[in-house]
Amino acid sequence: MSDNIIIEAQGLVKRYGDPSAGSGRGVEAVRGLSFAIRRGEIFGFLGPNGAGKTTTISMLSCLLEPTEGTAIVAGYDVVKAPGEVKRRIGLVPQELALYPTLSARDNLNFYGRIYGLRGRTLRRRVDEVLGMVGLAERAGSAVEDFSGGMKRRLNIAAGLLHRPEVLFLDEPTVGVDPQSRNGIFEHVERLNADGMTILYTTHYMEEAERLCHRVAIIDQGRIIALDTPRKLIADLGGGIIHLGVANGMAEGLLEQIRALPEVRAVTQFDGKVKVEATRAQEALVGLLALFNRTDTDITSLEVLEPNLETVFLQLTGKRLRD
Amino acid sequence: MLHLHQILSITWKDLKILFKDVGGMVTLFLMPMMFIIVMSIIQQGMFDPGDSGQPRRLPVVNLDSGNLAAEVIAQLDNVDGIEVETDWEGEPMTREQAEALVTDGKRAVVVVFPADFSERVEERLDDAGARATIELITDPAVSTQFIAPIQGMVLGIAERVAETALAPARIEAGLAELLAYLPADAQILLDKMVIETEKTNVVHVERVVPPGMGVEVFPDSYQQNVPGYTVFGVFFIVATMAESILREKREGTFRRLLAAPLPKPILLAGKLLPYYLVNLLQVAVMFSVARLLFGMALVQPVALLVVSLALAAAATGMGVLVATFGKTQTQISGLSVLLTLTMSAVGGCMVPTFVMPDFMQALARFTPHGWALQGFQDVLVRGYGLAGVWPDAAALLGFAAVFFLIGVWRFRFD
Numbered sequence: 182m183s184d185n186i187i188i189e190a191q192g193l194v195k196r197y198g199d200p201s202a203g204s205g206r207g208v209e210a211v212r213g214l215s216f217a218i219r220r221g222e223i224f225g226f227l228g229p230n231g232a233g234k235t236t237t238i239s240m241l242s243c244l245l246e247p248t249e250g251t252a253i254v255a256g257y258d259v260v261k262a263p264g265e266v267k268r269r270i271g272l273v274p275q276e277l278a279l280y281p282t283l284s285a286r287d288n289l290n291f292y293g294r295i296y297g298l299r300g301r302t303l304r305r306r307v308d309e310v311l312g313m314v315g316l317a318e319r320a321g322s323a324v325e326d327f328s329g330g331m332k333r334r335l336n337i338a339a340g341l342l343h344r345p346e347v348l349f350l351d352e353p354t355v356g357v358d359p360q361s362r363n364g365i366f367e368h369v370e371r372l373n374a375d376g377m378t379i380l381y382t383t384h385y386m387e388e389a390e391r392l393c394h395r396v397a398i399i400d401q402g403r404i405i406a407l408d409t410p411r412k413l414i415a416d417l418g419g420g421i422i423h424l425g426v427a428n429g430m431a432e433g434l435l436e437q438i439r440a441l442p443e444v445r446a447v448t449q450f451d452g453k454v455k456v457e458a459t460r461a462q463e464a465l466v467g468l469l470a471l472f473n474r475t476d477t478d479i480t481s482l483e484v485l486e487p488n489l490e491t492v493f494l495q496l497t498g499k500r501l502r503d
Numbered sequence: 504m505l506h507l508h509q510i511l512s513i514t515w516k517d518l519k520i521l522f523k524d525v526g527g528m529v530t531l532f533l534m535p536m537m538f539i540i541v542m543s544i545i546q547q548g549m550f551d552p553g554d555s556g557q558p559r560r561l562p563v564v565n566l567d568s569g570n571l572a573a574e575v576i577a578q579l580d581n582v583d584g585i586e587v588e589t590d591w592e593g594e595p596m597t598r599e600q601a602e603a604l605v606t607d608g609k610r611a612v613v614v615v616f617p618a619d620f621s622e623r624v625e626e627r628l629d630d631a632g633a634r635a636t637i638e639l640i641t642d643p644a645v646s647t648q649f650i651a652p653i654q655g656m657v658l659g660i661a662e663r664v665a666e667t668a669l670a671p672a673r674i675e676a677g678l679a680e681l682l683a684y685l686p687a688d689a690q691i692l693l694d695k696m697v698i699e700t701e702k703t704n705v706v707h708v709e710r711v712v713p714p715g716m717g718v719e720v721f722p723d724s725y726q727q728n729v730p731g732y733t734v735f736g737v738f739f740i741v742a743t744m745a746e747s748i749l750r751e752k753r754e755g756t757f758r759r760l761l762a763a764p765l766p767k768p769i770l771l772a773g774k775l776l777p778y779y780l781v782n783l784l785q786v787a788v789m790f791s792v793a794r795l796l797f798g799m800a801l802v803q804p805v806a807l808l809v810v811s812l813a814l815a816a817a818a819t820g821m822g823v824l825v826a827t828f829g830k831t832q833t834q835i836s837g838l839s840v841l842l843t844l845t846m847s848a849v850g851g852c853m854v855p856t857f858v859m860p861d862f863m864q865a866l867a868r869f870t871p872h873g874w875a876l877q878g879f880q881d882v883l884v885r886g887y888g889l890a891g892v893w894p895d896a897a898a899l900l901g902f903a904a905v906f907f908l909i910g911v912w913r914f915r916f917d
Binding site for chain 2 (some may be wrong): 242244268274276280283
């Protein structure tokens with residue numbers, strides 16, 4: 182593993198249940214993931230709920246043992262040296278892993294002590310992370326009195342106390358209002374600017390697009406694409422046009438659509454036509470002209486601009502939030 | 504060192520959470536305390552035979568035209584724990600007043616000596632079938648358990664007074680028949696024997712306790728209810744602890760803690776210790792309240808401590824076990840309440856085991872509550888020291904071990 186690589190996974194598999202029972206292999210939540218994350222990178226796992234993102238993070242943070250495969254985190258094998266790995270990582274779970282009746286400071290003091298911080302060092306670190314997430318003035322308030330966004334920020338702060346080399350952020354913006362979400366993005370970018378490697382899981386494509394240097398699109402336990410968001414969109418994004426047609430398609434019309442210059446692929450389903458285009462706007466002009474010429478009535482029209490959502494749609498045939 | 508620091512950190516955090524939870528504090532401290540106070544006072548009459556400090560009042564109506572009833576009443580009044588009431592509002596009590604006292608619920612029982620009491624006793628000299636009657640006017644709702652000791656005591660004293668009254672005449676009559684056949688010296692000797700017999704009682708009853716039972720006290724309502732409801736309250740930690748474990752799983756805090764360099768056994772130890780300490784605090788508070796409010800004697804402190812330590816181990820062990828059976832808060836609450844209430848009742852915390860049927864008394868031995876209560880009563884009531892309570896403590900530690908081992912075997916952190 183090169184010095185520049187801080188996480189390297191090879192053929193990671195997580196299988197639940199008794200392989201000898203029922204279907205014979207149990208349920209595979211993660212099916213042979215291989216990837217490498219560079220030091221100082223914000224690496225995103227983008228995929229729908231149940232895709233295997235949290236299971237992968239759980240294996241990388243030594244909470245679950247892989248059924249097959251290996252993972253090296255910060256130079257240590259997650260199975261052979263879990264203690265060394267745990268000292269070097271910070272986990273911000275999807276749940277608000279906080280004690281609601283305790284104050285923000287009490288929560289942080291507790292988590293800091295678990296990592297062996299004490300006395301003046303603990304106080305300094307707690308003040309530092311409270312300031313970092315903008316909660317210094319509410320340090321003495323009970324967490325149950327915080328807004329959703331404040332709780333999320335504190336949830337992140339609790340993962341930073343021991344200054345980890347790698348921070349796992351598992352869906353850190355679930356249930357957060359747009360303003361707080363932007364605040365969280367800024368914190369993540371600041372941490373990364375200070376040199377922290379961040380593994381960020383989300384099912385919001387905007388977050389992956391905005392924050393991540395590279396994104397692994399994951400579905401049904403497999404990585405189906407991995408690159409920078411820009412490259413993924415350029416290669417696969419294009420655009421998608423959904424057209425509803427009134428009286429069915431005239432014979433030969435599908436072939437004429439497919440022949441248009443910007444069109445990559447055409448499929449027909451439920452009385453609609455799905456047109457995958459390299460550039461959606463240009464393709465739309467050609468499509469409208471064609472439908473006009475052939476007297477085909479359009480009942481509905483939806484243009485999906487190229488983004489990671491359309492990349493996912495193209496790769497899997499379904500939306501991220503399906 | 505880090506692990507000890509981690510255990511103490513988890514303990515401190517859980518204690519803070521626990522003491523901020525008003526409802527939890529009420530359940531763990533206030534509820535058993537209120538039970539102790541209320542039930543001890545309510546059941547005072549049921550458990551206490553009465554004593555010189557707090558005698559039981561016994562109204563007596565004396566209509567006897569002779570002297571024997573007065574002698575019985577005088578002897579009743581000398582019984583420790585009994586205060587005879589013969590007057591009502593400054594006047595000798597009448598039968599009607601006595602009946603009204605029972606009807607109005609002011610007294611549970613009244614003793615009435617009829618006008619011919621002495622006369623009927625003396626008739627016995629000539630008529631072997633003659634019987635004097637003493638009436639016990641009682642509320643039909645009052646249990647036989649309450650009445651029987653009073654009835655026995657009154658009957659015993661009355662029999663003794665009657666026999667004492669009749670004895671000289673009977674002896675004299677018997678001897679008169681013999682005298683005719685005896686020489687003069689023998690007559691003088693017999694007279695002396697009769698006088699000595701009248702002066703002293705042949706039988707004397709003294710209450711003693713077996714060796715090793717140093718304190719000559721018998722259970723009162725506090726000695727039943729203080730340990731009983733302390734044990735009852737201690738086991739309420741089961742729900743509190745199991746719910747706390749479930750919350751840690753559900754809210755992801757266990758997940759976060761396990762992603763830290765914190766071994767699972769250390770995390771579990773950290774989760775157990777605060778509840779164990781709270782159990783000890785509960786016992787200390789309940790017994791202190793009993794000492795301060797009711798003056799309950801706290802003897803053999805080392806033996807009390809040993810029983811308390813073993814009891815707390817059993818209760819926290821049960822908490823771990825219950826936590827592995829409930830997947831929701833409702834399930835855990837239901838299971839905890841079912842177990843703790845049933846075991847408390849079977850174990851004798853609410854109703855003493857000596858009033859239970861034999862099979863229930865045997866069943867009490869299968870509950871930690873039964874052993875804990877026996878342990879505390881062995882110390883508080885029977886005055887046993889460390890050597891006397893080790894079987895109780897060992898049984899409690901056995902329960903703790905079984906609960907804990909099954910609990911740990913079933914325990915899941917996620």
